Amino acid sequence: MAIDWSNIGSAVEQAVASVVGADWAIVAPAAKAQLTALVEIAQAIEAERDQMSAAEYNGLRLSQQRALEGVLSSYAAISIVVAEQAAAAAWNVVAQALKTAYPALSFL
Amino acid sequence: MRRPTLAQQLHRLVLTVGLVLVACSAPPYDEQTDRLISALQYDVDSQIVMLLSLDRKIAELATANNDIARKALAEARARAGYDANAAFYDKLDSQLTSLRLRVDALPTEATPNIDRAIDDLRANLLTGEGSLRSVHQKQGILGEAYLRNERRLLNAQFQALLSYELVLKAGAGIGKK
Numbered sequence: 371m372a373i374d375w376s377n378i379g380s381a382v383e384q385a386v387a388s389v390v391g392a393d394w395a396i397v398a399p400a401a402k403a404q405l406t407a408l409v410e411i412a413q414a415i416e417a418e419r420d421q422m423s424a425a426e427y428n429g430l431r432l433s434q435q436r437a438l439e440g441v442l443s444s445y446a447a448i449s450i451v452v453a454e455q456a457a458a459a460a461w462n463v464v465a466q467a468l469k470t471a472y473p474a475l476s477f478l
Numbered sequence: 479m480r481r482p483t484l485a486q487q488l489h490r491l492v493l494t495v496g497l498v499l500v501a502c503s504a505p506p507y508d509e510q511t512d513r514l515i516s517a518l519q520y521d522v523d524s525q526i527v528m529l530l531s532l533d534r535k536i537a538e539l540a541t542a543n544n545d546i547a548r549k550a551l552a553e554a555r556a557r558a559g560y561d562a563n564a565a566f567y568d569k570l571d572s573q574l575t576s577l578r579l580r581v582d583a584l585p586t587e588a589t590p591n592i593d594r595a596i597d598d599l600r601a602n603l604l605t606g607e608g609s610l611r612s613v614h615q616k617q618g619i620l621g622e623a624y625l626r627n628e629r630r631l632l633n634a635q636f637q638a639l640l641s642y643e644l645v646l647k648a649g650a651g652i653g654k655k
Contacts, residue, residue: 407634411627418623425608425616426624432608433631440598440635444591 382463389456393447412464424477507646514577519636526629532558533622558619
């Protein structure tokens with residue numbers, strides 16, 4: 371069954387906000403575009419899942435996480451550790467959605 | 479209301495990151511840095527486009543059943559493989575080092591942020607877990623779906639750096655970190 375991505379975006383934002391805490395209000399305008407890009411990449415992975423290897427999936431996941439970390443940690447109030455945790459939390463939401471919809475998908 | 483496309487989202491992101499990179503001081507615009515970023519972007523994008531083209535050729539020839547086509551398939555596979563492209567990654571390593579040296583030559587308060595953006599780019603291209611080079615090395619031939627998405631991600635990172643240079647060229651200084 372295909373994933374309903376309409377709810378995933380807000381779940382991703384909630385996951386990041388809960389890690390970042392009160393500073394989310396400051397970083398949100400810049401980070402939201404990155405979160406949307408993350409969800410769109412996850413959608414592309416869903417659409418092309420049969421043409422992607424585990425190494426390729428992990429490469430995209432890590433590149434996307436690094437891009438989000440870069441945006442978050444460019445703000446003085448957010449440490450690199452918190453940025454890494456927030457990026458991991460964001461990807462965890464889309465990975466869970468992919469796992470639930472495609473439990474047999476080998477690279478998840 | 480229509481949702482913005484990924485390209486629009488990336489554009490907004492790039493502008494935001496560009497402005498954040500300018501940070502609390504406005505260092506002088508450096509044409510050489512601008513050229514180094516543009517050359518690096520062009521080299522990476524051209525290489526990915528070449529690999530995408532080889533993927534399509536491999537797919538076309540995959541069902542071939544004559545000697546000429548089989549030979550062409552073997553050649554395309556060899557050209558798409560990591561070994562045939564190792565020199566490209568070495569060149570990127572040098573280009574990224576030149577870029578960072580140039581940026582660090584005249585340090586300002588914004589330099590740590592720009593350095594981090596270059597380091598993130600290096601991690602995604604060469605050194606990080608899951609970098610373009612490491613996936614290529616592990617897999618031999620990169621798939622079309624992966625290359626298309628990786629191209630999009632990398633170009634967004636380049637755009638952030640280029641936006642930063644454009645903001646400097648325009649003589650703007652925007653405060654934040």
